[in-house]
Amino acid sequence: MGPSVAETGSVTTPREKFWKRNHHLLLLAPGIVWMVLFLVVPLAMMVYVSFWTQTTFAISSDLTLASWQAFFASDTYVGALLRTLRIWLTVLVVTFVIGYPTALFIGQFVRNKTTQTILLVACVIPFWTSFLIRVLAWRPMLGREGAVNIVLENLGLISEPIDALLFTELSVVIGMTQIYVVFMVGPIAFMLARIDGSLIEAARDLGASSWTIFRKIIFPLSLPGVVVGAIFVSVMVLGEFATASALSGRKVNLLGNIIVTQVGSLKWAFAAVIGVVLTAVMAVVITALLRVVDLRREI
Amino acid sequence: MPILRGVLGSYTALFLVFLYAPFIVMGIISFQSGPEGGPQFPIIEWSTYWYEHVLGFAPPSRVAPLPIGEALLRSLTLAFATMLVSTVLGTLTASAFRRRFRGSGVVFYLVVLGMMVPGVLLGLGMALVAREVGIQPTWWGTAFLLHVVYTYPFAFLVMLAIFNRFDPAVEEAAWALGVPPGRTFRKITFPMIFPGVLSAMLFAFTLSYDEFPRTLFTGGSDVTMPIAIYGTFAVEIHPNLFAFGVLTTLFSFALLSVYGILMAASVRKARRVTGVQEDIA
Numbered sequence: 142m143g144p145s146v147a148e149t150g151s152v153t154t155p156r157e158k159f160w161k162r163n164h165h166l167l168l169l170a171p172g173i174v175w176m177v178l179f180l181v182v183p184l185a186m187m188v189y190v191s192f193w194t195q196t197t198f199a200i201s202s203d204l205t206l207a208s209w210q211a212f213f214a215s216d217t218y219v220g221a222l223l224r225t226l227r228i229w230l231t232v233l234v235v236t237f238v239i240g241y242p243t244a245l246f247i248g249q250f251v252r253n254k255t256t257q258t259i260l261l262v263a264c265v266i267p268f269w270t271s272f273l274i275r276v277l278a279w280r281p282m283l284g285r286e287g288a289v290n291i292v293l294e295n296l297g298l299i300s301e302p303i304d305a306l307l308f309t310e311l312s313v314v315i316g317m318t319q320i321y322v323v324f325m326v327g328p329i330a331f332m333l334a335r336i337d338g339s340l341i342e343a344a345r346d347l348g349a350s351s352w353t354i355f356r357k358i359i360f361p362l363s364l365p366g367v368v369v370g371a372i373f374v375s376v377m378v379l380g381e382f383a384t385a386s387a388l389s390g391r392k393v394n395l396l397g398n399i400i401v402t403q404v405g406s407l408k409w410a411f412a413a414v415i416g417v418v419l420t421a422v423m424a425v426v427i428t429a430l431l432r433v434v435d436l437r438r439e440i
Numbered sequence: 441m442p443i444l445r446g447v448l449g450s451y452t453a454l455f456l457v458f459l460y461a462p463f464i465v466m467g468i469i470s471f472q473s474g475p476e477g478g479p480q481f482p483i484i485e486w487s488t489y490w491y492e493h494v495l496g497f498a499p500p501s502r503v504a505p506l507p508i509g510e511a512l513l514r515s516l517t518l519a520f521a522t523m524l525v526s527t528v529l530g531t532l533t534a535s536a537f538r539r540r541f542r543g544s545g546v547v548f549y550l551v552v553l554g555m556m557v558p559g560v561l562l563g564l565g566m567a568l569v570a571r572e573v574g575i576q577p578t579w580w581g582t583a584f585l586l587h588v589v590y591t592y593p594f595a596f597l598v599m600l601a602i603f604n605r606f607d608p609a610v611e612e613a614a615w616a617l618g619v620p621p622g623r624t625f626r627k628i629t630f631p632m633i634f635p636g637v638l639s640a641m642l643f644a645f646t647l648s649y650d651e652f653p654r655t656l657f658t659g660g661s662d663v664t665m666p667i668a669i670y671g672t673f674a675v676e677i678h679p680n681l682f683a684f685g686v687l688t689t690l691f692s693f694a695l696l697s698v699y700g701i702l703m704a705a706s707v708r709k710a711r712r713v714t715g716v717q718e719d720i721a
Contacts, residue, residue, distance in 0.1 A: 154657065165539055165541055168535055168536035169531045169533060171529055171532060172529045172533040172547075172592065173547060173550065175585075175589070175592070176550050176551060179585045179586065179588070179589050180550075180553060180557070180589050182565075182569060183466050183564050183565025183566045183569050184561070186569045186572065187564060187565040187568060189613075192569050224546050227579060239455065242448055242451050242455075243448075243451065243452045245448060246451065246452045247452065248448060250444075250447065250448055250449070250570070251447050259453070264456070267460060267463050269689050269692035269693065270466070270689045270692075271465065271650050271669060271688060272652070272666075273652065273669045273683070274466065274669065274685035274688075275682055275685075276680065277461035277479075277669075277672075277673075277677055277681060278463065278465060278685070279462050280480075281465050281466075281469050281479055281480045281481060282465050286480055286482075287481065288465050288481065291481060319459060319462065322459075323459070351444065366715045372556075376555075376556050376558065379558060380557075380558020380560050380561065381465070381558075382560060382653070383652070383653075383670065383673070386673055387673050395671060397653075400561075400564060401560065401656070404567065409571070413564065415569065416560075416564050420557070421563055423556075423557070423558065427556060430628055
């Protein structure tokens with residue numbers, strides 16, 4: 142900031158000086174207090190409670206590792222952890238593979254700003270329907286007599302309806318992909334649209350093929366978008382439980398689903414252990430992704 | 441290149457079909473005949489029964505009505521309060537970031553963490569804290585606190601982007617001309633950041649209105665709309681949900697249109713302010 146009136150003109154007392162130098166602290170205080178009390182404290186509480194003693198009917202604050210041992214000794218829990226990781230990776234890869242070409246088209250091939258905006262808005266419009274209703278809308282899509290089977294049968298591509306579409310891991314992946322793919326497309330398209338056109342022209346003048354241009358210029362420059370998209374998708378998929386319970390008929394249990402069940406039966410310590418495991422997974426994933434790109438620089 | 445363009449264009453069209461398909465199916469099935477028609481194909485007979493059901497005009501049947509009155513009112517109240525508080529917090533924090541200060545990185549990630557932590561984890565943590573402190577979880581208490589934790593980072597990022605493009609010289613000119621800070625804020629700063637404030641408000645409102653993992657353990661016994669819908673997951677679903685989905689989508693569009701109009705008006709106003717400056721210069 143440039144010199145202000147107080148510094149150049151009138152006399153300032155030490156109190157005013159202190160105030161001038163530190164008034165940003167006052168602006169920051171409410172936000173910091175809110176986040177520490179209602180974000181950091183609850184998360185710390187979760188870690189603390191994960192060491193409490195859980196019996197069938199009660200929980201006490203005597204510290205023990207029993208819940209942790211129970212988690213890693215149980216096939217159900219470890220299985221859920223592996224399943225969560227598997228579905229997260231699948232959805233991440235699928236959203237990238239499906240989303241990138243769309244982002245490439247919107248960001249690089251549509252040069253008209255208005256058309257670009259219209260296409261992006263078209264991608265976002267489905268989000269104005271409640272998340273849970275969007276999840277439920279996949280049931281009439283994927284069922285034995287669902288829209289997908291009807292269309293495929295009418296096209297003559299299949300003679301028998303496909304059963305595996307609903308209440309399987311596949312339906313969970315399909316549902317999550319449709320719900321979260323836009324979070325991949327948006328950031329990538331945004332980065333692609335920012336690429337200076339003369340860079341590509343120069344490369345072409347120097348005789349680079351389209352593939353080389355894509356590999357050496359377009360893709361590396363879109364990478365921050367990919368990372369931001371990957372962060373969005375990872376954060377949302379890792380904490381998911383609603384899509385899994387609605388589209389798998391409660392057959393596919395993710396860590397999130399197990400937390401909900403444990404809380405439902407007042408097994409707070411077990412729920413907390415799973416919560417901490419999930420937090421750890423998230424932290425590793427996000428930190429790894431942030432190593433590739435500095436999020437703060439991209440805003 | 442033109443071939444590639446064509447291929448990618450058709451691909452994008454297919455992609456949009458994929459995005460919209462469940463949405464269209466939802467619209468079709470909301471016109472299923474009632475009260476015996478289920479949420480699946482084929483359509484037995486087209487009717488507006490499920491719309492009447494949602495709005496409470498249909499005769500009582502075995503399908504429980506959606507708690508439109510109370511739950512919806514709670515959701516809207518919660519979203520409105522969340523919107524106000526998180527926009528104010530976001531604007532305050534972002535305006536502190538207009539100058540460099542020590543520890544800004546820590547504060548940045550502390551705030552952004554609020555949108556990164558999965559809702560179910562925060563919900564669990566807050567439920568544990570409430571249990572320990574001995575307070576009853578309520579939608580206007582514990583759930584509200586978490587809604588702000590979730591939407592405040594969005595408001596902060598939006599305002600940060602706005603302030604990054606903000607020219608402080610205009611404000612300084614006003615101060616140099618002896619305009620008091622309060623008046624400068626009202627007449628100069630606020631109109632210039634208003635589009636950002638609107639976006640932050642829209643973000644916060646829509647995110648909070650549709651938020652359920654954070655509300656599930658912290659909302660108490662009075663349900664908000666998303667929790668009421670989540671409750672139907674455990675039982676049979678009926679086309680009334682889809683009719684409700686169609687209606688709320690229309691409502692969202694209305695909201696979005698209001699936002700668009702306000703946005704256009706404020707952009708025009710901001711242009712007028714800078715236009716006046718150019719005249720003086």
